[in-house]
Amino acid sequence: MVLGLSLALTGLCLVVVVWAVVKIVTRQPVLLTRRGDQVLLGVLALVELGLVVQAVVGFVLGAQQQIPNLLTFGVYLVGVLLILPVGTFWALADRSRGGAGVLVVACVTVPAMVLRMHQVYAGG
Amino acid sequence: MAEDADARRTRTGWGRVLVAVYGVFALAATARSVVQIIDRFEVAPVAFVLSAVAAVFYLVATTAFALGDRSSRRLAAFSCALELVGVLVVGGLSLAVPAWFPEPTVWSHFGQGYLFIPVLLPVLGLWWLRRTRPGVSG
Numbered sequence: 001m002v003l004g005l006s007l008a009l010t011g012l013c014l015v016v017v018v019w020a021v022v023k024i025v026t027r028q029p030v031l032l033t034r035r036g037d038q039v040l041l042g043v044l045a046l047v048e049l050g051l052v053v054q055a056v057v058g059f060v061l062g063a064q065q066q067i068p069n070l071l072t073f074g075v076y077l078v079g080v081l082l083i084l085p086v087g088t089f090w091a092l093a094d095r096s097r098g099g100a101g102v103l104v105v106a107c108v109t110v111p112a113m114v115l116r117m118h119q120v121y122a123g124g
Numbered sequence: 125m126a127e128d129a130d131a132r133r134t135r136t137g138w139g140r141v142l143v144a145v146y147g148v149f150a151l152a153a154t155a156r157s158v159v160q161i162i163d164r165f166e167v168a169p170v171a172f173v174l175s176a177v178a179a180v181f182y183l184v185a186t187t188a189f190a191l192g193d194r195s196s197r198r199l200a201a202f203s204c205a206l207e208l209v210g211v212l213v214v215g216g217l218s219l220a221v222p223a224w225f226p227e228p229t230v231w232s233h234f235g236q237g238y239l240f241i242p243v244l245l246p247v248l249g250l251w252w253l254r255r256t257r258p259g260v261s262g
Binding site for chain 2: 075082094095098
């Protein structure tokens, strides 16, 4: 697996977590009309793009090498792609600071899944 | 009208976050049990069936909290109660009869592999239902 990509994606997710926590503390909803939140969504889109790249790389590696838990690995590669789109949709539909809380959940889940993916890839 | 307001209440604010966490667990438990059952069911039939049961309850709870109308709230309460019983019984069994659980599941060791969130989630769910119950302000 490409460690650099995973670390970069984890870093971006943590930036979103910090941003979202600030919004929770200051009691602001996530709104598409705000400039800052548009940048936030841009970052989320970038992470999603990175996750797609990771899935492609993962499947190529899976086809080339013998991975002990190939099925589990594949499910993680595809499953992690669902988190941000669904999470963002659920967050934006809320008009309270709950929306920012949803983004925290999503952006903690993604690095956790990426970590598990690496463990599975390594044979764990 | 009042029904709509109640439904909105169940899924707004912290309820929104609760649904998100439930959604993550629904995905995790479903994916895990599907993989376990297709790939190696014979290794640990008891554990894997219980994983599938957990997955179903997480899916039910996620949907019920997200809808939040009166019948959904009842379904959410039922689901949380059964999840709590499930995680406590499976957690206990996994310690008492480790041979039945050669592989970790969502509920074994009280959800240790998932930061004990599986044992906290139904408690938080029941608390949230109580806090947002119809006819109580705030």
